[in-house]
Amino acid sequence: MSTNLHNTIPNLKPFDYESHHDSHLINQQWVLVNGISKKKSVYTFREDNILEIERKDTTIKTSWTINIKNIFSIETEDGLITVKAYFKDDDILVLNHQDKEDFALYINTTHYENELNSIEDIQNYLKEKYQKKVSNIIYEHEFYYIEKSKEFGPFTVEELTEKVNNEEISAYCFVRDVNEDDYSKRLRIEDLIQEL
Structure with missing residues (x-):
């Protein structure tokens, strides 16, 4: 894991096929946090290695594969990239670019009722999420x-x-x-x- 990623987002768990593939990754709607103020992108990893990227009224279909453990190859508009996948929580995914000091942060909105369209929406989502988590921990x-x-x-x-x-x-x-x-x-x- 890059130092930049480790310092920015501590306590990441590497993607584990058994634990995460079916329940956390496949057919989930992942909103890309990076650049959301300019354009919203929703990534859906489908079975048969299809990746759907939705932006406004368009859907791009591309491909993804798991190389080994938590290393993925993803076909993007810029070509083939290699990333390491991590989870911060069940609904926060981080893809760490292997050739750059760069990472993408995604939030799973599959079961979230409100739209995430801006930085403010993301802040509200995270505040609500962690307040519930703290309340549950304290309560129990x-x-x-x-x-x-x-x-x-x-x-x-x-x-x-x-x-x-x-x-x-x-x-x-x-x-x-x-x-x-x-x-x-x-x-x-x-x-x-x-x-x-």
Whole structure:
């Protein structure tokens, strides 16, 4: 992976045929983020190595193949290019150009209700996506809290919220994740409740 890509988008998972091909790649609508403010392009990787690229009222059909592991060859308007495929999440695909310090970022909009037509749309999509993810993680996770130098727990955020609402504990008590050793992050119950 290029240093540029690694620094820009950390924690990428390489494309894995078994995990990603059928469920994440094939017949999914991938909106190209690069250059979306100038023109919107939607890439759909089909079976039989057909790649459809939709732009406004036109659809271009070209080809793609998997060479080895996560290395793809894609026929583009500029000729044949070789890329390495990575996933940031299930619905964020990165194709890293092998001959240049360049990469393309795609968002899977197959199950997304709104259109992605601009940078603002992408920002809203990412904000919504990660707020849901944080809420789900917080909701399912457990935390200890400290009150009057004594530690209690672990409790879910729902249980902590109930304790605060019943005035059993203060919303300003510090909490720590069950996987953390101390309260150095200075996170309070109130902070967890706000994220739900």
